[in-house]
Amino acid sequence: MTLLERKRQLVKDELSHVAAQLIARNGYEETTVEQIVEAAGVSRRTFFRYFRSKEDVIVEMITVVGERAIAELATRPAGEPPGVSVRHALDGMVGDYCAFPAKSLALTRMILDTPALRARYLDRQFEWRREAAAALARRGDGPADLRYGMIAGIAFTALDVALVSWAGSEGREDLAELLDQACDLAGLGSL
Amino acid sequence: MTLLERKRQLVKDELSHVAAQLIARNGYEETTVEQIVEAAGVSRRTFFRYFRSKEDVIVEMITVVGERAIAELATRPAGEPPGVSVRHALDGMVGDYCAFPAKSLALTRMILDTPALRARYLDRQFEWRREAAAALARRGDGPADLRYGMIAGIAFTALDVALVSWAGSEGREDLAELLDQACDLAGLGSL
DNA sequence: CACCTAATGGCACACAGTGTCAAGATGTGC
DNA sequence: GCACATCTTGACACTGTGTGCCATTAGGTG
Numbered sequence: 445m446t447l448l449e450r451k452r453q454l455v456k457d458e459l460s461h462v463a464a465q466l467i468a469r470n471g472y473e474e475t476t477v478e479q480i481v482e483a484a485g486v487s488r489r490t491f492f493r494y495f496r497s498k499e500d501v502i503v504e505m506i507t508v509v510g511e512r513a514i515a516e517l518a519t520r521p522a523g524e525p526p527g528v529s530v531r532h533a534l535d536g537m538v539g540d541y542c543a544f545p546a547k548s549l550a551l552t553r554m555i556l557d558t559p560a561l562r563a564r565y566l567d568r569q570f571e572w573r574r575e576a577a578a579a580l581a582r583r584g585d586g587p588a589d590l591r592y593g594m595i596a597g598i599a600f601t602a603l604d605v606a607l608v609s610w611a612g613s614e615g616r617e618d619l620a621e622l623l624d625q626a627c628d629l630a631g632l633g634s635l
Numbered sequence: 636m637t638l639l640e641r642k643r644q645l646v647k648d649e650l651s652h653v654a655a656q657l658i659a660r661n662g663y664e665e666t667t668v669e670q671i672v673e674a675a676g677v678s679r680r681t682f683f684r685y686f687r688s689k690e691d692v693i694v695e696m697i698t699v700v701g702e703r704a705i706a707e708l709a710t711r712p713a714g715e716p717p718g719v720s721v722r723h724a725l726d727g728m729v730g731d732y733c734a735f736p737a738k739s740l741a742l743t744r745m746i747l748d749t750p751a752l753r754a755r756y757l758d759r760q761f762e763w764r765r766e767a768a769a770a771l772a773r774r775g776d777g778p779a780d781l782r783y784g785m786i787a788g789i790a791f792t793a794l795d796v797a798l799v800s801w802a803g804s805e806g807r808e809d810l811a812e813l814l815d816q817a818c819d820l821a822g823l824g825s826l
Numbered sequence: 827c828a829c830c831t832a833a834t835g836g837c838a839c840a841c842a843g844t845g846t847c848a849a850g851a852t853g854t855g856c
Numbered sequence: 857g858c859a860c861a862t863c864t865t866g867a868c869a870c871t872g873t874g875t876g877c878c879a880t881t882a883g884g885t886g
Binding site for chain 1: 795
């Protein structure tokens with residue numbers, strides 16, 4: 445069974461890789477699923493067995509780091525202020541980004557500049573917010589109906605602002621530093 | 636020329652109205668553009684001359700109040716702290732919502748529960764954030780690269796959190812009060 | 827009446843996404 | 857080795873969104 449799963453992963457990785465390459469070269473809207481599957485050597489039908497939509501091929505690359513951040517959030521000590529916990533999760537995400545700076549920058553720019561991708565990405569982020577808020581509430585110290593939602597929302601807003609500025613500077617500015625500034629402006633540490 | 640424009644508006648309103656009715660009854664995904672134009676008495680091609688996409692018919696209803704809020708932001712006195720200005724703009728939006736509570740609630744629930752609509756809505760909101768940040772910077776008092784972006788982002792996050800909670804309570808809670816709480820949690824007034 | 831502009835309808839087309847079924851590969855028990 | 861269940865795949869057909877193009881019609885102007 446494990447061999448089958450590895451085979452599946454192989455096909456998925458190949459599709460991701462080919463898609464990223466084609467789209468980076470020719471643009472998102474200009475690249476059809478047909479072209480992707482032709483280059484990957486599978487049928488069009490198979491593509492949609494691995495990805496729910498064309499947008500998902502690109503957005504899933506980012507999604508991975510987001511879900512790792514959510515998972516990390518659950519491991520933070522119970523007594524820690526929620527704003528600090530969320531901040532650590534964010535730092536983890538930025539760390540992931542900075543592991544492949546050029547690739548991350550190109551991906552971020554493409555998502556921010558392509559309406560269809562941006563919309564899908566923001567929707568994913570919306571779900572992260574719900575999950576992050578739920579994780580905070582699960583080991584929560586206060587009553588808080590809106591509170592954890594706001595903290596999670598502010599955190600991802602800070603990430604957004606930092607990413608937009610980073611992409612706008614074409615990577616010349618330091619992403620971690622931008623995130624620091626954004627978080628401090630919101631007073632996230634004291635929430 | 637003004638007669639022509641009024642005629643155009645008439646067709647657009649009819650399409651909006653029919654679409655809202657059909658989609659409210661049968662659901663968003665289950666309603667096709669074909670059904671909408673048939674009920675409105677125009678051709679399918681005409682529909683796409685008035686709306687860029689099927690999603691836009693629904694999302695534009697919300698968009699109207701968002702753009703009014705952006706416009707209102709530009710009219711705030713120059714000396715006012717940005718957090719306070721943004722807060723007033725939000726109050727204006729909530730006021731618009733509360734003018735038609737039942738309709739607004741149904742619309743909000745539908746957008747939040749339908750992935751395709753939610754994604755489009757969040758993308759619109761992303762643009763509002765950019766416009767709001769630009770409006771604040773235009774009459775800005777500080778240096779602030781990230782600052783206005785954060786303030787605008789936090790404001791819309793507060794709106795989001797309030798709307799989600801409002802929709803979740805099925806309208807039993809007071810939207811204006813929820814927004815107050817959300818803004819206070821973020822300390823928006825002192826930004 | 828002739829003329830211009832703008833809106834419309836109808837058609838064809840590209841592309842995304844889904845259901846269905848037959849064929850092939852893989853792993854299991856006899 | 858053989859039969860069997862399972863999973864993946866490819867191929868086909870189909871629905872639905874969105875766009876380009878062109879002929880027709882309505883409204884306004886000289």
